[in-house]
Amino acid sequence: MKVCVFGANGYVGASVYQQLHHTDTDEVVGTYLQEPAILEGLYKLDVNEPESFSNFYKKENPDVVVWTVMSGPNEHKLTDQGLIHLITHLTPQTKLVYISSDFVFSDGNGPYEEDDPLSNLPDDHSFSNYANGKVKAERLIDNELTNYIILRAGPIYGENGIGKLDERTDQLSYHLRSGNPIEFRDDLIRTFVHIDDLTKAIDVMVHNDVTGVYHVGPEEKQSFYEFMKQMAKQMGYDDRLVKKGSEIEKVDTEIPKNTSLITEKIKDVVSIEFK
Ligand SMILES: NC(=O)c1ccc[n+]([C@@H]2O[C@H](COP(=O)([O-])OP(=O)(O)OC[C@H]3O[C@@H](n4cnc5c(N)ncnc54)[C@H](OP(=O)(O)O)[C@@H]3O)[C@@H](O)[C@H]2O)c1
Structure with missing residues (x-):
């Protein structure tokens, strides 16, 4: 085939x-x-x-x-x-x-x-x-x-089959490595x-x-905040650096809440x- x-x-x-x-x-x-x-x-x-x-x-x-x-x-x-x-x-x-x-x-x-x-x-x-x-x-x-x-x-x-990390986790790891806090939304639910x-x-x-x-x-559905906190822990970082991001948005940039x-x-x- x-x-x-x-x-x-x-x-x-x-x-x-x-x-x-x-x-x-x-x-x-x-x-x-x-x-x-x-x-x-x-x-x-x-x-x-x-x-x-x-x-x-x-x-x-x-x-x-x-x-x-x-x-x-x-x-x-x-x-x-x-x-x-x-x-x-x-x-x-x-x-x-x-x-x-x-x-x-x-x-x-x-x-x-x-x-x-x-x-x-x-x-x-x-x-x-x-x-x-x-x-x-x-x-x-x-x-x-x-x-x-x-x-x-x-x-x-x-990490994909050739060792490339997705952009979101890559960004998370970059911030946490440098000891900088990073925010993710708790109202956006995803699989x-x-x-x-x-x-x-x-x-x-x-x-x-x-x-x-x-x-x-x-089956599990999580917010970006919950998911990224979990990822931080899994990668051995201090998950307290993962903070809740603001949920206030302009109507024209509003991100679908639960997809x-x-x-x-x-x-x-x-x-x-x-x-
Ligand atoms: N990543 C996610 O979180 C996510 C979530 C849900 C669904 N998806 C879906 O999964 C699929 C793959 O996404 P991905 O994250 O792997 O995206 P990606 O890393 O951006 O890969 C997309 C590929 O498409 C190629 N491409 C773009 N325009 C092209 C064109 N005109 N002709 C030929 N090739 C072209 C690019 O080739 P070059 O690299 O060579 O330029 C690129 O490698 C997409 O259908 C996406 O909608 C992704």
């Missing part, structure tokens, strides 16, 4: 690309965009560039595609261009594993089940490009394809998922016949003890 990981230079993509190489029976290819490529053997490709996308895809012709590209403020472009290029090339036999986000529930009244309605942020909101880009992508996939998995994740943390668990779940989804939408992560995920459904498909 041939698997293609788009975005294999990224935090999630690199872990997935590494993990899939452990299986001898699969051929794994991956793409990157910005130099330098962290891993060997990746192909340089801008997924938004139609001609090079088409040439690459036709040459590789994978059985499974794992889509881990992300471009925060340009997420809409990635959906309107890159994802559409992909969808026009996929055959009904090719499975798509798309990594989505709890940001698709931007009204913030979680915890959410897989079937709960998606919501958009107002266009002028600072996170609207990312959140609404993800909503648009999920709707496109659901309308156009049948052979797909959408895996929705909350904040992803931990935090460890990169190893997410990577294993993607590996299972690549290799089975299951399709549909799944929330990935543990935690109900993660029961995935337990029927993967036997992972989520951390």
Whole structure:
């Protein structure tokens, strides 16, 4: 079986690309965009560039595609261009594993089940490009394809398969190492998922016949403050340096309060003890 990981230079993509190489029976290819490529053997490709996308895809012709590209403020472009290029090339036999986000529930009244309605942020909101880009992508996939998995994740943390730490924990550790306090909000509730668990779940989804939408992560829901305090302790720092951040925000930058995920459904498909 041939698997293609788009975005294999990224935090999630690199872990997935590494993990899939452990299986001898699969051929794994991956793409990157910005130099330098962290891993060997990746192909340089801008997924938004139609001609090079088409040439690459036709040459590789994978059985499974794992889509881990992300471009925060340009997420809409990635959906309107890159994802559409992909969808026009996929055959009904090719499975798509798309990594989505709890940001698709931007009204913030979680915890959410897989079937709960998606919501958009107002266009002028600072996170609207990312959140609404993800909503648009999920709707496109659901309308156009049948052979797909959408895996929705909350904040992803931990050291990935190539030793890279997520940005939030990296920032936490930087502050605590220098003995500086750092603040996190106690009113923003999320389902935090460890990169190893997410990577294993993607590996299972690549290799089975299951399709549909799944929330990935543990049952536990925590605020950023609770989670970061726990991380500080785990890393051996003084957790008293982790303080509660202000909950006062301007309306146009208000962050969705509770986008935690109900993660029961995935337990029927993967036997992972989520951390
Ligand atoms: N990190 C989280 O906490 C989190 C939480 C929930 C969901 N997710 C989802 O997980 C997925 C992976 O996120 P991540 O944290 O791994 O992001 P990331 O580290 O920023 O990786 C994204 C990758 O996308 C590639 N990329 C961006 N624009 C591209 C383009 N036009 N053409 C080709 N490649 C392009 C980048 O390649 P280069 O590095 O080569 O430039 C980058 O490596 C995303 O779908 C994201 O929405 C992440």
